[in-house]
Amino acid sequence: MKTNIFLEEAQALVLDRVYPGQECYISLDDAMGRVVSQDVQAGENSPPFDKSPLDGYALQAKDTENAGQPGGVKLHVIEEVRAGYTPTKKVTSGTAIKIMTGAPLPEGADVVVKYEDVDRTGDYIKIGHTLQAGSNRIHAGEDIVKGEAVAAKGTLLTPPFIGLLASIGIADVPVFKEVKVAILSTGDELVDPAQELQPGKIFNSNLHSLRASCLKLGVQPVSFGIVPDNEAATAERITEALQETDIVITTGGVSAGDYDVVLDALHKIGANILFWKVDMKPGSPIIAAEKDNKLIIALSGNPAAAFITFDLIAVPLVKKMMGLGSQLPLKVSATFVGHFDKESPQRRFLRAQIYRQSDKNYIKLTGKQSNGILKSLLSCNALIDVPAGSGRLISGQKVSAVLIGSIDEYS
Amino acid sequence: MKTNIFLEEAQALVLDRVYPGQECYISLDDAMGRVVSQDVQAGENSPPFDKSPLDGYALQAKDTENAGQPGGVKLHVIEEVRAGYTPTKKVTSGTAIKIMTGAPLPEGADVVVKYEDVDRTGDYIKIGHTLQAGSNRIHAGEDIVKGEAVAAKGTLLTPPFIGLLASIGIADVPVFKEVKVAILSTGDELVDPAQELQPGKIFNSNLHSLRASCLKLGVQPVSFGIVPDNEAATAERITEALQETDIVITTGGVSAGDYDVVLDALHKIGANILFWKVDMKPGSPIIAAEKDNKLIIALSGNPAAAFITFDLIAVPLVKKMMGLGSQLPLKVSATFVGHFDKESPQRRFLRAQIYRQSDKNYIKLTGKQSNGILKSLLSCNALIDVPAGSGRLISGQKVSAVLIGSIDEYS
Numbered sequence: 068m069k070t071n072i073f074l075e076e077a078q079a080l081v082l083d084r085v086y087p088g089q090e091c092y093i094s095l096d097d098a099m100g101r102v103v104s105q106d107v108q109a110g111e112n113s114p115p116f117d118k119s120p121l122d123g124y125a126l127q128a129k130d131t132e133n134a135g136q137p138g139g140v141k142l143h144v145i146e147e148v149r150a151g152y153t154p155t156k157k158v159t160s161g162t163a164i165k166i167m168t169g170a171p172l173p174e175g176a177d178v179v180v181k182y183e184d185v186d187r188t189g190d191y192i193k194i195g196h197t198l199q200a201g202s203n204r205i206h207a208g209e210d211i212v213k214g215e216a217v218a219a220k221g222t223l224l225t226p227p228f229i230g231l232l233a234s235i236g237i238a239d240v241p242v243f244k245e246v247k248v249a250i251l252s253t254g255d256e257l258v259d260p261a262q263e264l265q266p267g268k269i270f271n272s273n274l275h276s277l278r279a280s281c282l283k284l285g286v287q288p289v290s291f292g293i294v295p296d297n298e299a300a301t302a303e304r305i306t307e308a309l310q311e312t313d314i315v316i317t318t319g320g321v322s323a324g325d326y327d328v329v330l331d332a333l334h335k336i337g338a339n340i341l342f343w344k345v346d347m348k349p350g351s352p353i354i355a356a357e358k359d360n361k362l363i364i365a366l367s368g369n370p371a372a373a374f375i376t377f378d379l380i381a382v383p384l385v386k387k388m389m390g391l392g393s394q395l396p397l398k399v400s401a402t403f404v405g406h407f408d409k410e411s412p413q414r415r416f417l418r419a420q421i422y423r424q425s426d427k428n429y430i431k432l433t434g435k436q437s438n439g440i441l442k443s444l445l446s447c448n449a450l451i452d453v454p455a456g457s458g459r460l461i462s463g464q465k466v467s468a469v470l471i472g473s474i475d476e477y478s
Numbered sequence: 479m480k481t482n483i484f485l486e487e488a489q490a491l492v493l494d495r496v497y498p499g500q501e502c503y504i505s506l507d508d509a510m511g512r513v514v515s516q517d518v519q520a521g522e523n524s525p526p527f528d529k530s531p532l533d534g535y536a537l538q539a540k541d542t543e544n545a546g547q548p549g550g551v552k553l554h555v556i557e558e559v560r561a562g563y564t565p566t567k568k569v570t571s572g573t574a575i576k577i578m579t580g581a582p583l584p585e586g587a588d589v590v591v592k593y594e595d596v597d598r599t600g601d602y603i604k605i606g607h608t609l610q611a612g613s614n615r616i617h618a619g620e621d622i623v624k625g626e627a628v629a630a631k632g633t634l635l636t637p638p639f640i641g642l643l644a645s646i647g648i649a650d651v652p653v654f655k656e657v658k659v660a661i662l663s664t665g666d667e668l669v670d671p672a673q674e675l676q677p678g679k680i681f682n683s684n685l686h687s688l689r690a691s692c693l694k695l696g697v698q699p700v701s702f703g704i705v706p707d708n709e710a711a712t713a714e715r716i717t718e719a720l721q722e723t724d725i726v727i728t729t730g731g732v733s734a735g736d737y738d739v740v741l742d743a744l745h746k747i748g749a750n751i752l753f754w755k756v757d758m759k760p761g762s763p764i765i766a767a768e769k770d771n772k773l774i775i776a777l778s779g780n781p782a783a784a785f786i787t788f789d790l791i792a793v794p795l796v797k798k799m800m801g802l803g804s805q806l807p808l809k810v811s812a813t814f815v816g817h818f819d820k821e822s823p824q825r826r827f828l829r830a831q832i833y834r835q836s837d838k839n840y841i842k843l844t845g846k847q848s849n850g851i852l853k854s855l856l857s858c859n860a861l862i863d864v865p866a867g868s869g870r871l872i873s874g875q876k877v878s879a880v881l882i883g884s885i886d887e888y889s
Binding site for chain 2: 100171256259278282
């Protein structure tokens with residue numbers, strides 16, 4: 068069992084052991100936020116045929132060669148074609164077909180002239196200027212050509228992607244199976260917020276914040292509730308969770324105290340412990356273990372520590388299981404504003420807000436940094452990565468940070 | 479009826495007419511992405527009592543005054559208290575209580591000393607150094623003080639907010655009612671991607687991309703399908719949609735052609751037309767109307783035009799209905815890279831990608847800009863706002879843009 072390893076080694080150790088789930092086909096209605104499981108090619112052109120971008124008349128450009136001369140040219144309107152219908156006649160020299168926006172260009176026509184640019188009398192139109200062949204004509208395949216690769220494996224399905232797939236007639240899309248994440252909290256002191264608080268107890272927040280983090284990420288959280296600090300009960304609940312889900316996240320019981328039973332419970336079920344303890348503050352006593360080709364990530368029970376280590380270690384894992392190509396959080400640099408008066412013998416992640424001002428990144432602390440403080444996470448979009456051995460932080464100093472939210476919100 | 483108005487006037491006209499929905503209480507499990515409907519105050523301290531941040535012994539600091547002298551001081555361990563339980567005894571001079579991480583500090587104790595820092599023999603511990611009162615002690619209310627405002631009306635519920643509400647025992651949270659958005663597409667030429675494509679027809683993408691946009695925004699889309707270009711049928715379907723949802727979005731049939739029936743259908747049902755046509759490209763022929771205190775926003779049927787005007791006009795509206803305080807898209811400036819060779823007699827929004835390089839914003843076009851092109855929306859996170867009367871765009875020029883995605887992805 069490895070212990071006190073670097074965060075980067077911990078991330079690599081777990082990322083190496085997970086893969087995207089199986090493929091399934093789902094309806095476009097359910098596809099938002101899912102990840103494409105195989106390269107998708109267009110089976111159709113989009114648009115499927117040459118069409119008119121406006122309401123007008125389809126005709127042959129060469130008929131308008133002399134239209135600039137007094138009297139212009141006169142053409143016989145032989146049909147009208149609306150969007151959704153097809154012309155029954157061809158355009159030949161001397162004729163035109165009235166055409167609506169989106170209607171297919173009739174055979175023989177090579178240009179469309181706008182309504183407003185002709186005079187119509189009875190079944191005839193008069194045109195007073197020369198037209199260029201190809202004007203006002205949308206070509207088949209202008210957006211997507213049949214056979215073109217439209218979505219690569221690993222593509223996150225966003226609204227325009229879903230629109231594009233619809234436009235080429237893809238109603239069911241191959242995606243990776245939805246990831247199910249088990250969340251359970253250990254601790255005799257925990258009660259659910261829906262229960263009455265008894266002396267010595269605290270409300271369990273981890274289950275709720277991590278559940279919400281899963282929903283934000285687009286995966287399905289499955290709650291396995293609160294387990295007492297008891298090795299057998301913990302082992303049993305983890306076993307259940309492994310059977311029903313793809314990855315198990317626990318909180319609490321990972322330190323070296325008399326009642327920290329998670330490591331023992333993992334040994335008891337025969338899990339292979341990948342590591343215990345990562346060299347970072349907060350959240351150091353994290354455990355990663357493997358059993359039946361599934362991972363168990365056991366986080367600290369301190370709310371901020373659980374939240375931060377979930378973002379740094381569990382989120383990349385879950386993203387890989389979703390099938391996303393890019394998993395690790397973005398690193399950014401910024402100028403520190405304010406002061407942090409503690410030294411950092413150990414590597415430390417500080418809750419902070421990165422914001423833009425006059426086209427530069429600045430970063431400031433969002434409040435108290437203790438393990439249990441949730442308030443400083445509310446407006447936190449980045450974690451300052453303070454290297455081991457650093458002194459105090461002072462204004463103006465360049466720092467490195469990992470992005471856990473969006474800079475845009477604070478710019 | 480106003481016509482050819484500025485985008486900003488159009489946004490203001492519709493925003494003035496919508497309000498957040500009614501309040502309801504929902505479980506924290508369902509609260510992710512919802513918006514708080516009233517200021518929430520903490521009914522409890524978090525943590526609820528003074529507790530220990532580590533495994534150790536709770537005692538009186540003054541007992542260690544002479545601990546630095548040879549032999550240190552010896553204290554009698556009179557009890558053990560685990561997290562989740564309460565001490566039954568008080569700490570008095572000469573005694574200590576063994577305490578686990580998270581357990582309540584016993585009465586009489588004012589400091590906790592770590593396990594590793596004492597020698598224990600039988601029921602006695604020996605301490606070899608002086609301790610400061612208050613060390614290693616988490617105070618009740620360190621994160622949240624009872625009575626403190628924890629979430630203001632209009633707060634978007636994110637994972638840390640949900641964790642924080644859980645930590646103070648709020649299991650049900652007051653939020654604005656979920657917004658239901660009706661989406662319907664008009665057009666004889668449209669078939670759903672699940673159907674067979676017939677000659678002259680195209681696949682309808684708008685319903686699918688706008689449905690996904692609603693899901694991304696956190697509101698509930700309700701599909702009212704495809705309606706033919708028929709005034710009575712359109713009027714009937716809009717009426718149905720108004721009854722079942724909070725806002726109706728339509729696509730198609732908004733130009734001035736012979737078969738553009740949406741404006742007539744809106745007149746037929748007695749809707750008050752707020753405006754028709756906004757001075758912008760693409761998507762100019764947008765209609766906003768009001769009926770029974772609900773809004774109908776009728777967008778162009780061209781896929782890119784529908785998508786862009788949805789983002790610029792419908793999204794701010796829907797955000798206000800969700801209860802969010804900030805509704806309009808962010809404006810950013812950036813240096814243009816590339817070239818756009820058309821002049822812009824009319825105000826124009828160009829699909830573009832804004833990205834960061836050496837701490838500066840740059841922006842480039844994402845592809846073809848025609849009304850019907852969806853492909854250039856795939857990697858688009860911003861729309862360049864080209865003022866009416868502008869010439870061609872050239873590299874190095876400063877441009878203004880509205881953000882419709884995140885810059886972070888491309889930095």
